Amino acid sequence: MQHRQIGPFKVSAIGLGCMNLSHAYGAPVSAEQGERVLLAALDAGVTLFDTAALYGFGNNEELLGRVLKPYRQTITLASKGGMAGVQFADGLKRVIDGRPEALRRNCEDSLRRLQTDVIDLYYLHRWDKSVPIEDSVGAMADLVQAGKVRTLGLSEVSANTLRRAHAVHPIAALQTEYSLWTRNPEIAVLAACRQLGTAFVAFSPVARGFLCDARLDLAGLDAKDIRRSMPRFESANYQANLGLLPAYLGLAQELGCSPAQLALAWLLHQGPEIIPIPGTTRQDHLIDDLGASRVKLGPAELERLNGLINQQTVHGARYGAQAAGEVDTETFQIAGL
Numbered sequence: 373m374q375h376r377q378i379g380p381f382k383v384s385a386i387g388l389g390c391m392n393l394s395h396a397y398g399a400p401v402s403a404e405q406g407e408r409v410l411l412a413a414l415d416a417g418v419t420l421f422d423t424a425a426l427y428g429f430g431n432n433e434e435l436l437g438r439v440l441k442p443y444r445q446t447i448t449l450a451s452k453g454g455m456a457g458v459q460f461a462d463g464l465k466r467v468i469d470g471r472p473e474a475l476r477r478n479c480e481d482s483l484r485r486l487q488t489d490v491i492d493l494y495y496l497h498r499w500d501k502s503v504p505i506e507d508s509v510g511a512m513a514d515l516v517q518a519g520k521v522r523t524l525g526l527s528e529v530s531a532n533t534l535r536r537a538h539a540v541h542p543i544a545a546l547q548t549e550y551s552l553w554t555r556n557p558e559i560a561v562l563a564a565c566r567q568l569g570t571a572f573v574a575f576s577p578v579a580r581g582f583l584c585d586a587r588l589d590l591a592g593l594d595a596k597d598i599r600r601s602m603p604r605f606e607s608a609n610y611q612a613n614l615g616l617l618p619a620y621l622g623l624a625q626e627l628g629c630s631p632a633q634l635a636l637a638w639l640l641h642q643g644p645e646i647i648p649i650p651g652t653t654r655q656d657h658l659i660d661d662l663g664a665s666r667v668k669l670g671p672a673e674l675e676r677l678n679g680l681i682n683q684q685t686v687h688g689a690r691y692g693a694q695a696a697g698e699v700d701t702e703t704f705q706i707a708g709l
């Protein structure tokens with residue numbers, strides 16, 4: 373396993389996105405399966421584990437706390453606050469709240485569920501636009517001072533917001549969607565990260581399963597699968613996007629790697645500060661993903677990939693209107709991307 377750097381932490385070049393074990397793409401896996409995937413990741417040399425207060429409304433952090441506790445000193449544990457479940461009369465609901473008191477509460481809850489005294493990397497999951505970023509990051513800097521978290525991160529923010537936050541406290545990592553079919557960070561965020569020494573953690577790096585072997589059965593998606601609300605997975609767009617796959621799958625075959633490995637290898641070749649965190653519920657997919665660190669791409673292959681799948685060839689925006697309104701990233705001024 374190759375390694376990369378997040379602030380003071382040397383981490384596996386590919387981390388594990390743990391959301392999928394409890395949330396997002398269908399029903400949560402069983403506790404036993406969640407444990408098997410986490411232990412397989414440890415066994416394979418993964419040292420970066422990514423969770424959030426939001427995932428499974430705390431269940432994902434509880435799973436990681438229980439399974440990873442014996443290995444706590446050997447891993448980099450990343451979690452997120454500022455977007456969490458809040459109990460209302462009609463049930464638990466997702467709320468974005470970046471006020472200092474909310475972040476302090478989120479952090480205490482995460483520490484308890486993760487069964488740890490300190491979180492290595494603590495992200496603001498979404499910038500709450502009703503709260504100045506300086507106030508949210510200031511409260512998170514107080515958590516560093518208090519020894520509750522070691523370093524800070526931001527998720528889904530623009531280059532400008534990153535710079536404002538970094539002026540308050542060093543930002544060790546910025547986490548945003550980045551893959552062949554989501555290029556928004558190339559507009560300004562990657563350059564800002566390089567300039568500031570901020571690691572870039574690429575989420576949804578295999579395009580939420582699209583750049584993998586299995587063709588998704590859209591009609592068969594779970595009612596709660598978040599891809600149902602994503603324009604790229606709407607029927608007409610999805611059919612058009614499928615047209616990108618034959619050449620992509622052909623290139624993977626030519627290079628002797630799997631499609632998921634090709635997507636991850638492309639990311640690893642974009643710069644040493646980039647750390648992809650694929651998510652999976654299966655050990656075989658996990659091992660497949662980790663094999664990407666052995667795939668070497670030359671300039672000609674990178675050029676072919678870049679020409680094949682990019683912001684101009686993909687159909688549909690990455691988020692629907694509600695989710696798009698909640699993020700703070702630069703967007704391409706073409707075709708709603």
Ligand SMILES: NC(=O)c1ccc[n+]([C@@H]2O[C@H](COP(=O)([O-])OP(=O)(O)OC[C@H]3O[C@@H](n4cnc5c(N)ncnc54)[C@H](OP(=O)(O)O)[C@@H]3O)[C@@H](O)[C@H]2O)c1
Pocket residue numbers: 388389390391392397422423497527528547548574575576577578579580581582584585586632633649650651652653654656657658660661
């Ligand atoms: N900060 C944020 O706002 C944010 C948002 C989204 C995600 N994230 C983080 O990023 C992580 C990864 O993102 P993601 O899960 O959205 O997208 P992803 O990693 O691009 O895709 C996950 C999907 O790909 C499938 N998959 C993964 N590897 C595969 C392989 N080798 N072969 C076949 N299928 C494969 C998985 O299915 P199987 O389960 O069947 O393998 C799953 O459906 C999350 O776990 C989370 O930690 C953060």
